[in-house]
C-alpha cells in the first residue's frame with residue numbers, strides 16, 4: 420500500500436482517447452494501492468467510484484453494481500483516504516464549486532482529492548456502454564453515452580484535481596464521480612447544483628503512474644496522431 424500522499428494510477432487518459440480499452444489491471448490489484456478512487460472498466464464499461472475500499476460501477480443503464488475482484492480496467496486512479504477537514508459548501512453550481520475548492524485548497528500545482536457529502540438540488544451524470552474490439556475512440560464512445568439526471572439527492576462526490584501539466588495523463592482540473600446514498604444513482608459527473616455539503620481535502624504530492632506493459636496493443640501503439648487535449652475537452656468535460 421502506498422502512503423497517503425500518493426496517487427496511484429493505472430493507464431492514462433490518452434490511452435482511452437485512442438481506444439486502447441483492454442482491461443489491463445484487476446480490481447483486486449488496484450485496491451491493493453488504495454481504498455478510494457475512480458476509473459472505468461474494459462471497453463469503457465461504466466463509471467467507477469471506489470469508496471472505503473468498495474468499488475461501485477454505474478453501468479450504461481444507470482444501475483449501480485458492486486464490482487468483484489476479477490473486474491478489469493484500462494484506466495483507474497486510487498489513493499488511500501486520509502481526508503482532512505476542509506470547507507462547508509452551499510448553493511453552488513458545479514463550475515462555482517470547482518472554483519471554490521481550487522481557490523480554497525490553494526494547491527494548483529499538485530494533485531488533490533476532495534470528498535464531498537451533501538444534498539444536491541439536481542445532478543447530471545453519464546455512463547458509457549461497454550464496447551468490444553475493435554474499440555472505438557473515446558470521443559466516438561462518449562457520443563453514445565447515457566445521461567442521467569436526478570433531483571434532491573444525497574450522496575458522495577469524489578473529485579480529483581490534476582495540474583494542467585498532467586492533461587492527457589488524466590483530466591487536468593477537476594474530475595468528479597458520484598454515488599447516491601441509496602446506491603440507485605451515480606456516474607461521471609457532468610453538472611450539478613449543490614444545496615449544501617461538507618468537503619474534505621487530501622493533498623497528494625506523489626504520482627505513481629503504472630503503465631500496461633503486458634499489453635502488446637499498448638506497447639506497439641503509435642500515439643503521434645492522438646488529439647488528446649481536444650478529445651478530453653469533448654469527452655470528459
Ligand SMILES: [Zn+2]
Nearest residue numbers: 594595596607
Ligand atoms: Zn470520469
